[in-house]
Amino acid sequence: MPKGYVIVTEVIKDPAGMAAYGQAAGASIVQAGASILAVDGRPEVLEGEWHGDQTVILEFESVEAARAWYESEEYGRAKPLRQAAAESRVAIVAGFEMPSQGE
Numbered sequence: 187m188p189k190g191y192v193i194v195t196e197v198i199k200d201p202a203g204m205a206a207y208g209q210a211a212g213a214s215i216v217q218a219g220a221s222i223l224a225v226d227g228r229p230e231v232l233e234g235e236w237h238g239d240q241t242v243i244l245e246f247e248s249v250e251a252a253r254a255w256y257e258s259e260e261y262g263r264a265k266p267l268r269q270a271a272a273e274s275r276v277a278i279v280a281g282f283e284m285p286s287q288g289e
Contacts, residue, residue, distance in 0.1 A: 187247075188248070188281035188282065188283050189245055189246065189247065189248065190246040190249035190250070190252035190253070190279070190280060190281065191223075191244065191245055191246070191252065191278070191280075191281060192242075192243070192252050192256065192277070192278055193242070193243050193244075193277050194243075194244075194274055194275070194276050195236065195238035196238045196240045196241075196242070196268070196272040196273070196274045197272055198238075198239060199271060199272055199273065200270070200271040201271075202271075203267060203271030204271045204272060206267050206271075207264055207268040207271055210263060210264035210267055211264040211265075211267075214255065214258060214260035214261040214264060215244065215255070218246065218251065218255040219251070220246045220252075221245045222242070222243075223243040223244065224241065224242065224243040225240065226240065226241050226242075227239060227240050229241045237275050238273075240272075249278055249279075249280050252278045253278060256278070
């Protein structure tokens with residue numbers, strides 16, 4: 187089963203509000219067994235236009251685990267803090283498993 191990734195791009199309007207969100211969301215991320223793979227305030231855009239001034243990538247055991255975290259009661263308490271402090275775009279994507287050469 188491929189991993190699940192949550193990718194968030196954010197235009198931060200209230201840094202103090204985002205700090206409060208980070209505190210509130212952190213526990214839910216740990217509880218879900220996820221890993222924070224990247225938090226970048228200056229992504230290098232190679233093509234097109236990128237949304238936001240911060241990009242976050244979280245890794246979960248599966249797409250289902252990522253969705254369960256996003257819809258969880260724990261994260262549900264943190265989500266409004268982010269929504270008030272930033273304009274965000276959030277997506278869940280499935281990881282890719284390279285087929286073996288013999289298949």
